[in-house]
Amino acid sequence: MDTRPIRRQLHGAYRPGRGNLAKSSRGRCSRIRRAHRQLHDRRSGIGRPHQHVLRPLRNWPRRGGPRASRRICGLAQPNRLLRRRPAHSSRPTDPGSPASGVEHRGRPGVRGVVVTVRDNVESERSALADSLEALGPQAATACGDWTAFDLAAHVVAAERAAGVPAFCIRTLAVRGVQFPSSTEVADWVIRRQRRIGYHALIARLRGPSPRLLLAPKMATFSLFEVWTHHDDLATANGRTHAVPEHLAEAIPWLMRYQTHRLPTARLVLRTTDNREWTFGPDTGPVAIVSAPAADLVRWLAGRNPQTTLNIQADTALAVQIHAFAGRI
Numbered sequence: 001m002d003t004r005p006i007r008r009q010l011h012g013a014y015r016p017g018r019g020n021l022a023k024s025s026r027g028r029c030s031r032i033r034r035a036h037r038q039l040h041d042r043r044s045g046i047g048r049p050h051q052h053v054l055r056p057l058r059n060w061p062r063r064g065g066p067r068a069s070r071r072i073c074g075l076a077q078p079n080r081l082l083r084r085r086p087a088h089s090s091r092p093t094d095p096g097s098p099a100s101g102v103e104h105r106g107r108p109g110v111r112g113v114v115v116t117v118r119d120n121v122e123s124e125r126s127a128l129a130d131s132l133e134a135l136g137p138q139a140a141t142a143c144g145d146w147t148a149f150d151l152a153a154h155v156v157a158a159e160r161a162a163g164v165p166a167f168c169i170r171t172l173a174v175r176g177v178q179f180p181s182s183t184e185v186a187d188w189v190i191r192r193q194r195r196i197g198y199h200a201l202i203a204r205l206r207g208p209s210p211r212l213l214l215a216p217k218m219a220t221f222s223l224f225e226v227w228t229h230h231d232d233l234a235t236a237n238g239r240t241h242a243v244p245e246h247l248a249e250a251i252p253w254l255m256r257y258q259t260h261r262l263p264t265a266r267l268v269l270r271t272t273d274n275r276e277w278t279f280g281p282d283t284g285p286v287a288i289v290s291a292p293a294a295d296l297v298r299w300l301a302g303r304n305p306q307t308t309l310n311i312q313a314d315t316a317l318a319v320q321i322h323a324f325a326g327r328i
Contacts, residue, residue, distance in 0.1 A: 117219040120244035121209055124223060127241055128155070128230040129205040135237055137198040142232040142303070146190075151229055152201040153193035154186070158225065163210035170213075170221045173328075176256040181327070224250040228301055231294075235303075248275055248293035254300040255279045257328065263287075263320040265313070269296055287313035287321060302326035 132139075137149035146154070158166040169179065193201070213222045227247060234241045248271060255262075255269070255277065266280040268288045275293070288311070289296070295305035302325060311318045 115245055117223055117246045117249070118214050120246050121214060121219055121223045121226060124226045124230060124244055125205045125209060128226055128233070129202045131230060131233055131239065131241070132198075132202050132205070135233065135239075139233065140236045141229075142236045143229070148233060149194060149198050149201075150190050151233060152198065152205070153190045155226060155229055156201050156204045157189045157193045158213065159204065159210050163213040167212045167215075167218060170218060173257060174217065174221060174253040176253075176259060178257065178260070220246065220249045221253070223247060224254075224297065224301075228297070228303070231298070231303070243292075243294045247297060251277055251293070251296055251300065254297065254326075254328075258300055258324075258326050261326060262324060263317060265317055271296065285314060285317050287311060287317050289321065299324075300326050301328050 132148055132152050135148055137147060137152075139148040141148060141151050143151060160166075173179070209222060212218070223244060223246060227244060230241055233239075251269060255267070256279075259279075264280070265284055266278065266282070266286045268276060268278050268286065270276045270288060270290045271293045272291070273293070289299075290310040290312075291299070291305060291307060295307050295309065298305045299309060309321075311321055313321065
């Protein structure tokens with residue numbers, strides 16, 4: 001089979017002045033790779049001809065020249081063909097197969113799955129949507145006189161404007177900046193969000209969360225927000241729900257946020273799975289608070305823990321810790 005047309009196109013793509021070149025390096029790289037695949041297929045006699053026609057390329061970049069382009073494309077040797085792995089190869093071609101040993105994040109059924117904070121956020125949103133759908137809009141919650149309808153509107157309201165307002169507020173909150181609570185503003189936001197309907201709110205929760213609220217330093221706050229309100233709904237209705245794997249990562253910024261309400265002492269928070277955080281001055285009294293991670297998060301968020309906190313401190317400091325009432 002005649003391969004001279006494709007060879008001429010490759011020759012013109014590698015040498016400036018011979019034909020036109022692509023405007024962008026990405027387009028130039030894809031054209032060169034495609035030409036190599038066509039040349040390999042025609043020499044091997046396999047496959048059908050590609051429908052893509054290599055058009056003349058133009059505007060060769062002034063910096064780098066053809067050698068830089070070959071380095072970008074991974075074609076350090078321009079006459080070397082890109083060989084594809086045959087189908088009968090014993091080596092697994094799917095990087096997600098168990099035999100490959102590659103870990104995929106959040107992919108079920110594969111050995112060595114890595115669950116990220118983002119996966120926990122999406123799973124918790126879906127679980128909250130299931131609970132809201134099962135309990136109905138008039139179900140009670142642990143957030144005062146809020147109903148399940150109000151709670152769903154409050155959670156979905158954080159997604160307004162692609163999550164930009166919530167992102168700005170949460171960025172300051174994780175640094176310990178406190179905002180005065182305004183009941184009027186919160187009620188106005190809930191009334192505005194209720195207009196779309198209860199089932200529309202549930203559909204929003206089943207959809208993806210805004211990418212801005214899943215940023216590396218913001219995903220933990222999003223997980224805490226969704227899980228805490230799901231816990232408010234489940235606790236008021238005698239239901240149980242799972243504890244996400246990364247929920248304990250919210251404890252450090254919760255301690256920073258509650259610094260002004262906690263007693264002035266060196267606090268050591270310890271979970272039942274031997275995770276530990278230390279806050280406060282290096283000198284002075286020391287208090288060790290031990291509990292499951294979920295109960296520590298409830299305690300710092302102003303909720304009632306489901307188990308008794310194990311506090312190791314002197315009597316006066318222990319009384320102050322028991323009297324702590326968080327608010328967030």
